[in-house]
Amino acid sequence: MQKSRGKSTRARPIPRKSSGAGAEAALQDATQRALRYLRGLPGRRVFPGATEVQRLQALDGPVPESGADASQVIQLLDEAGSPATVASAGGRYFGFVVGGALPAALGANWLAGAWNQNAGLFTLSPVAARLEEIALRWSRELLGLPAGSEGAFVTGATMANFTGLAAARHAVLAAAGWNVEEQGLAGSPPITLVVGDEIHVSVLKAISMLGLGRGRVVRVPVDRQGRMRTDGLPEATGPTIVCLQAGNVNTGAFDPVSEIAPKAKAHGAWVHIDGAFGLWANVAPSRRRLMEGIALADSWATDGHKWLNVPYDNGLVFVRNPADLRAAMSSDPAAYLVTSDHREPSHFAPEMSRRARGVEMWAAIRALGRTGIAELVERTCQLASYFGDQLRGAGFDVLNDVVLNQVLVSFGDDETNSRVISAVQADGTCWCGGTRWQGRSAMRISVSSWATTKEDVDRSLRAIRRIAGDARHHR
Numbered sequence: 169m170q171k172s173r174g175k176s177t178r179a180r181p182i183p184r185k186s187s188g189a190g191a192e193a194a195l196q197d198a199t200q201r202a203l204r205y206l207r208g209l210p211g212r213r214v215f216p217g218a219t220e221v222q223r224l225q226a227l228d229g230p231v232p233e234s235g236a237d238a239s240q241v242i243q244l245l246d247e248a249g250s251p252a253t254v255a256s257a258g259g260r261y262f263g264f265v266v267g268g269a270l271p272a273a274l275g276a277n278w279l280a281g282a283w284n285q286n287a288g289l290f291t292l293s294p295v296a297a298r299l300e301e302i303a304l305r306w307s308r309e310l311l312g313l314p315a316g317s318e319g320a321f322v323t324g325a326t327m328a329n330f331t332g333l334a335a336a337r338h339a340v341l342a343a344a345g346w347n348v349e350e351q352g353l354a355g356s357p358p359i360t361l362v363v364g365d366e367i368h369v370s371v372l373k374a375i376s377m378l379g380l381g382r383g384r385v386v387r388v389p390v391d392r393q394g395r396m397r398t399d400g401l402p403e404a405t406g407p408t409i410v411c412l413q414a415g416n417v418n419t420g421a422f423d424p425v426s427e428i429a430p431k432a433k434a435h436g437a438w439v440h441i442d443g444a445f446g447l448w449a450n451v452a453p454s455r456r457r458l459m460e461g462i463a464l465a466d467s468w469a470t471d472g473h474k475w476l477n478v479p480y481d482n483g484l485v486f487v488r489n490p491a492d493l494r495a496a497m498s499s500d501p502a503a504y505l506v507t508s509d510h511r512e513p514s515h516f517a518p519e520m521s522r523r524a525r526g527v528e529m530w531a532a533i534r535a536l537g538r539t540g541i542a543e544l545v546e547r548t549c550q551l552a553s554y555f556g557d558q559l560r561g562a563g564f565d566v567l568n569d570v571v572l573n574q575v576l577v578s579f580g581d582d583e584t585n586s587r588v589i590s591a592v593q594a595d596g597t598c599w600c601g602g603t604r605w606q607g608r609s610a611m612r613i614s615v616s617s618w619a620t621t622k623e624d625v626d627r628s629l630r631a632i633r634r635i636a637g638d639a640r641h642h643r
């Protein structure tokens with residue numbers, strides 16, 4: 169506290185502005201507004217209108233000189249912000265690969281917000297540290313990954329890919345007698361990175377952030393579904409990392425891991441799997457065959473915020489050999505030798521201070537159980553198949569084998585597709601994105617939300633058929 173110069177007046181503490189009662193009223197109000205928002209989801213357009221986006225201006229302005237009551241801030245946020253949201257928490261959002269938020273996981277998120285725990289160290293939050301341990305173990309078992317693997321919570325699959333590949337970089341260089349954490353990459357033995365031609369951009373981003381050079385990757389040709397072709401694998405010697413994919417973002421296809429992983433490992437390569445949504449197929453008996461060989465890998469990246477419907481942001485990484493993850497994420501070169509009574513979350517993750525993501529993951533798994541997760545995966549896959557069948561039946565081209573929850577549909581030439589996709593998005597009944605698949609444009613449908621019902625799909629199909637029908641007549 170500052171003293172006014174030259175005077176002997178004693179500094180008096182500035183009273184806290186928000187009284188206890190006022191704070192509680194504001195939080196009650198926020199809860200009521202959130203519930204009203206959720207109730208309104210089925211009846212509103214999925215992408216906000218231009219007017220709603222324009223009204224976000226009300227949140228801007230110069231730095232506020234004087235403050236406002238918490239309740240006024242929440243009111244402004246709800247009135248100007250809520251209408252400009254994308255209704256991806258509802259049942260008719262099929263863009264990218266986006267999950268909703270399970271009620272138990274959302275409630276856990278609210279409670280964890282009130283807790284405001286720092287999940288970096290056990291000492292900072294025993295509950296966060298324990299819930300992360302439990303949720304990691306549960307997830308690892310549900311995904312069918314090796315029992316001894318170590319894991320970490322991160323923001324999403326991009327950072328999970330980054331973290332898994334950091335462990336890979338550590339291990340393949342350590343095997344060549346190089347300590348990358350101490351010595352850096354300058355002068356190190358070169359690493360060969362083998363990826364499929366349909367690699368997700370987030371893996372390339374991770375590779376670039378790790379200093380491994382996304383322009384240096386060896387791209388292996390893929391088949392019509394985007395799966396890496398086994399006969400295209402290069403003969404690599406020296407430090408090598410092979411990045412495979414479980415769930416292509418367009419087709420849902422899995423690389424033939426059971427064929428490639430043993431070969432790669434026989435040559436001493438590290439096998440990393442990007443399974444942002446696909447790994448959850450392991451929980452559903454009818455999809456488990458896709459997972460063959462997945463457990464042979466050395467590291468795995470996945471998301472909680474996609475198919476498991478945990479609120480943003482929530483990603484998971486697992487590494488077969490805990491020491492590799494520990495060495496890559498350690499801030500102290502010798503720290504991994506020191507035994508502690510507790511598992512310290514920040515010894516396995518890129519961040520030190522961070523929020524307690526294990527809380528929501530724990531709540532989601534606790535609420536659904538294995539059978540509930542299986543049901544979620546099976547149901548969304550069935551709805552995707554239904555989407556595909558209905559669109560094919562209406563005379564449109566479904567470009568992929570619908571093996572999972574992803575559907576690619578083409579309504580004609582590139583221009584027709586882009587007109588239909590824009591019109592579907594503007595119509596507001598549902599939201600689907602555009603993509604390119606092996607030289608053709610397409611509309612992409614991802615069924616990833618617990619909230620999606622058959623009625624949501626039927627309503628969306630009616631809108632898509634009407635819009636695409638109109639586009640045909642206007643050709």
Ligand SMILES: *Cc1c(COP(=O)(O)O)cnc(C)c1O
Nearest residue numbers: 324325326368370417442444471
């Ligand atoms: C979504 C996705 C990613 C990136 O995940 P984020 O959670 O957005 O970081 C990586 N790989 C695949 C296959 C994905 O579908």
